[in-house]
Amino acid sequence: MTNNPFDTSVPISPANLAHAVAMIKHYGDVRWGTSDTSDDGTAFDMHDLQNRIDHDGVTNTSQFLIDALKAGTLKPEAFSIRQLAECFLPDGLAHVNVIQTLNTETTEPLISVLGAIVEAKVKEAFTHKDFVLAGLVSTIPSHPQGEKMDPFPFIEDFNGTVIDKDNPNKLALFDSYVDTPAVTHRGLSLAITKEMLLQDQTHLLLQHAAKVGFAFGISKEQQIIIEVTKATSATFTFSLNGQLEDFYYSVENFSAPWGNRMSEPISIESISAARKQICNNLRGLLLPEHYDIVTTTRNDYLDDDTIKQIDGLSDVRLYQSVLLTNNLLPIHYNMRNDWYIGDFSRAFAYMESHGITLNKSDVHVDTSHAACFDIFEAGAAAAINPFYVVRCNS
Numbered sequence: 001m002t003n004n005p006f007d008t009s010v011p012i013s014p015a016n017l018a019h020a021v022a023m024i025k026h027y028g029d030v031r032w033g034t035s036d037t038s039d040d041g042t043a044f045d046m047h048d049l050q051n052r053i054d055h056d057g058v059t060n061t062s063q064f065l066i067d068a069l070k071a072g073t074l075k076p077e078a079f080s081i082r083q084l085a086e087c088f089l090p091d092g093l094a095h096v097n098v099i100q101t102l103n104t105e106t107t108e109p110l111i112s113v114l115g116a117i118v119e120a121k122v123k124e125a126f127t128h129k130d131f132v133l134a135g136l137v138s139t140i141p142s143h144p145q146g147e148k149m150d151p152f153p154f155i156e157d158f159n160g161t162v163i164d165k166d167n168p169n170k171l172a173l174f175d176s177y178v179d180t181p182a183v184t185h186r187g188l189s190l191a192i193t194k195e196m197l198l199q200d201q202t203h204l205l206l207q208h209a210a211k212v213g214f215a216f217g218i219s220k221e222q223q224i225i226i227e228v229t230k231a232t233s234a235t236f237t238f239s240l241n242g243q244l245e246d247f248y249y250s251v252e253n254f255s256a257p258w259g260n261r262m263s264e265p266i267s268i269e270s271i272s273a274a275r276k277q278i279c280n281n282l283r284g285l286l287l288p289e290h291y292d293i294v295t296t297t298r299n300d301y302l303d304d305d306t307i308k309q310i311d312g313l314s315d316v317r318l319y320q321s322v323l324l325t326n327n328l329l330p331i332h333y334n335m336r337n338d339w340y341i342g343d344f345s346r347a348f349a350y351m352e353s354h355g356i357t358l359n360k361s362d363v364h365v366d367t368s369h370a371a372c373f374d375i376f377e378a379g380a381a382a383a384i385n386p387f388y389v390v391r392c393n394s
Contacts, residue, residue, distance in 0.1 A: 049087045058088060062109035066116040076121040076209070081192070082200035084113055085370075096197050099370050111360060111371050114192055118209045118373055119358040125213025126220075126356055126377070133224040134217065136284055136344045142183060142351035142379070149178040149349075149384050151240060179239040180382040183353040186219055188212050189361060191372045213356070216377045220350065227381035228286070228340060228348055228389075238383045247383045248391045251277060262392045266339050274341045274390040286340040342389030353378035 053061045068074040082093070088110035089095040089102075099107055127134070140147070190208055195201070227237065230247065238247040251259035260277055264270035271285070354377070361374040 049083065053087055058109045062088070062113050065113050069116040069120045072120075076117045076124075076206055079113075079117055079202060080200055081114065081117075081197055081202045081205060084110060085197045088113070093198060096194050096370060099194070100367070114371055115358055115360060115373055118190060118192075118205070118375075119356065121206050121209035122213035122216070122358070122375055123356050125210040126217045128214065128217055131217045131221045133228065133286070133344070134220050134350065136286075137224055137228075137348040137350055137381075138345045139352050139379075140349045142180060142353055144353045144378065145182045146180045146380075147351060149180060149382075151176055151178040151385050176241055178382075178384050179242070180349070180351045180384065181237070181380045183351060183378045183380045184223075185353075185376065185378045186216055187374060187376045188215065189372060189374050191369045193368050194370045195368070197370050212375055216356065216375075220377075220379065220381075223379075223381040224348065224350060227383055228344070229338065229391075238386070247386050249386075258386050260342075260386050260390045262390060264392045266392065270392060271341060274392055277390045278342050278388055284340075284342065284344050286344070338391060338393040340389060340391050344389060347383065347385050347387075347389035349382050349384050351380050351382050 049061070052064075056064070065074065069076070085096055086092040089099070090106060095102060095106075129135075190212055192205060196205055230237070238245045245257075248261040249256035249259055250261045250263075253259065262270065262274060262277070264273060357376045359374045359376075361372045363372075363374075
């Protein structure tokens with residue numbers, strides 16, 4: 001027998017027939033997973049859906065599609081919600097108008113796939129590349145009431161030497177600690193109407209889901225921007241050892257516990273000076289105002305190529321938040337010339353109680369709805385370590 005599983009030159013025998021059936025089933029599964037989809041997961045033959053339902057059953061097919069959406073091997077754009085209703089409901093579209101009278105066992109496969117489509121699109125919009133700081137800071141699981149974090153990156157006066165190897169020096173936990181804030185909760189409800197199913201308004205549904213995800217993403221980005229820049233209030237939010245502290249202390253303030261604020265316009269020289277204030281490689285340069293063209297004190301352009309000429313800063317990139325450039329977040333007047341540099345993933349975090357969560361809702365369903373989903377997200381931005389970022393202003 002040749003290496004080609006579909007070679008028709010092999011003689012018919014029970015063994016070869018069993019092998020061929022196994023290969024067809026295997027490659028059929030692959031076809032439904034990845035090989036018949038394009039690289040972006042949008043090529044999907046909805047006409048084969050009924051054949052798979054007939055072969056594997058409604059429940060197994062529904063779970064297969066849900067798993068493929070979660071894994072990203074199928075994208076929300078691959079589906080037709082009308083065809084899903086035709087295939088998953090016993091009497092097809094005739095059952096759409098009476099879907100609320102059907103028992104849960106009958107409607108659950110369709111509703112579950114629709115929910116997975118909505119959830120995938122919401123998450124895609126929530127993690128959009130335009131949300132700069134959301135991808136720049138760490139995301140840390142958090143208790144809803146907040147966490148205690150160790151703010152300092154090293155153990156002072158440590159040489160590792162012990163007199164008795166059975167009695168090593170003990171690390172005193174929470175000698176210093178940072179309290180992160182309690183998380184805040186956000187939620188929106190999204191309904192799929194019967195009209196959307198009957199008229200195959202798949203694109204409209206995906207637009208609504210993307211709008212929900214983008215709204216959550218804007219909220220998250222705004223929280224982080226406010227925490228990084230302290231843009232909206234003079235109130236201290238950095239809680240160190242139970243006391244609220246200013247996160248940014250001037251480097252000229254020698255009595256301050258740390259110095260990470262400089263009065264310097266952005267320039268190659270001030271970038272180098274800021275680097276000396278933090279104990280790690282620089283990972284990001286945040287320009288929160290309208291820096292379409294960033295100029296130095298010498299009136300020449302400070303672009304990516306110029307930054308890469310600075311010794312040891314080859315991995316630094318310029319970050320501009322779409323929220324700031326599009327005026328979606330009010331900017332404090334003192335921030336007009338501020339800029340920030342450092343390792344934002346160590347200095348700040350988004351404390352996440354839970355990410356995007358979707359639940360089927362029966363509360364908001366009215367007679368025009370085929371299904372309704374409640375979508376939630378909970379988290380809070382937190383400053384956790386002042387030793388990894390410098391704020392500068394001219």
